[in-house]
Amino acid sequence: MSQTLPPLDLHAHVVADIAPRTLEGLGAVVFAVTRSLDEYVEVSRRSDAVTVWGVGCHPGLVAAQKGYDAGRFVALLENAAFVGEVGLDGASRVPIKRQIGVLESVLSTTAATPRLISVHSYKATKLVLDLIEQTGAERVILHWWLGSESETKRALELGCLFSVNQGMDPTKLRMAGVPITLLLPETDHPSGNRRGASPRQPGQTLDVERAVGRAYGIDSAEVRRIFWKNFSSQVDSKGVFALLPPAVQRMVRFAQAK
Numbered sequence: 168m169s170q171t172l173p174p175l176d177l178h179a180h181v182v183a184d185i186a187p188r189t190l191e192g193l194g195a196v197v198f199a200v201t202r203s204l205d206e207y208v209e210v211s212r213r214s215d216a217v218t219v220w221g222v223g224c225h226p227g228l229v230a231a232q233k234g235y236d237a238g239r240f241v242a243l244l245e246n247a248a249f250v251g252e253v254g255l256d257g258a259s260r261v262p263i264k265r266q267i268g269v270l271e272s273v274l275s276t277t278a279a280t281p282r283l284i285s286v287h288s289y290k291a292t293k294l295v296l297d298l299i300e301q302t303g304a305e306r307v308i309l310h311w312w313l314g315s316e317s318e319t320k321r322a323l324e325l326g327c328l329f330s331v332n333q334g335m336d337p338t339k340l341r342m343a344g345v346p347i348t349l350l351l352p353e354t355d356h357p358s359g360n361r362r363g364a365s366p367r368q369p370g371q372t373l374d375v376e377r378a379v380g381r382a383y384g385i386d387s388a389e390v391r392r393i394f395w396k397n398f399s400s401q402v403d404s405k406g407v408f409a410l411l412p413p414a415v416q417r418m419v420r421f422a423q424a425k
């Protein structure tokens with residue numbers, strides 16, 4: 168491993184049958200979300216070197232939400248370090264009641280069996296916070312968070328983290344009192360990096376490092392180091408180290424030693 172850790176991407180959409188070499192060629196550690204339990208089953212047989220696949224049930228997809236089964240989710244979680252994409256979407260065709268039922272089940276399960284978890288909250292920021300509070304889920308990573316300043320403060324009280332993409336203004340998070348130690352980078356490829364610096368690909372979070380660096384007055388190389396520290400402390404607090412690919416485990420240890 169080189170002396171510099173690669174970029175991190177805590178939320179990206181990647182097709183399930185992508186070639187392993189393409190993923191390795193990204194030069195980044197990518198957390199690839201799935202949209203349904205079925206899709207996760209498809210990728211769960213893969214053994215990618217630096218990609219971590221999430222167990223997901225996207226709030227925007229009717230079939231995924233209908234097909235959610237709590238027992239199956241619990242079983243799939245056994246070997247998964249990461250849960251995503253899950254959440255609520257106020258613009259979805261899926262009735263909000265069903266979405267709430269699914270997310271409540273997901274959050275309660277991960278409160279009992281801690282995992283890294285990336286939560287979507289588009290047009291449903293208050294409801295997502297209510298469910299986090301109700302279920303006692305800890306250290307939830309709010310992905311592409313667009314809540315108001317008071318909601319952001321409430322999210323902080325609930326122990327949430329924030330994954331930031333190129334389409335967001337990190338200054339807003341800083342002004343709401345979010346410390347840089349609670350930030351992580353994401354692309355949300357292909358949606359979140361639509362106007363990002365090229366190459367627009369999963370794992371390309373250099374523009375996020377620069378934007379966060381500007382917002383917090385920190386050099387972007389230092390921002391990368393902080394992101395890795397933040398990520399590593401999540402891994403430890405969730406107890407998911409052993410579930411990560413060996414190469415990512417080495418990077419986590421390297422980040423902690425620095």
Ligand SMILES: [Zn+2]
Nearest residue numbers: 178200252355
């Ligand atoms: Zn997404």
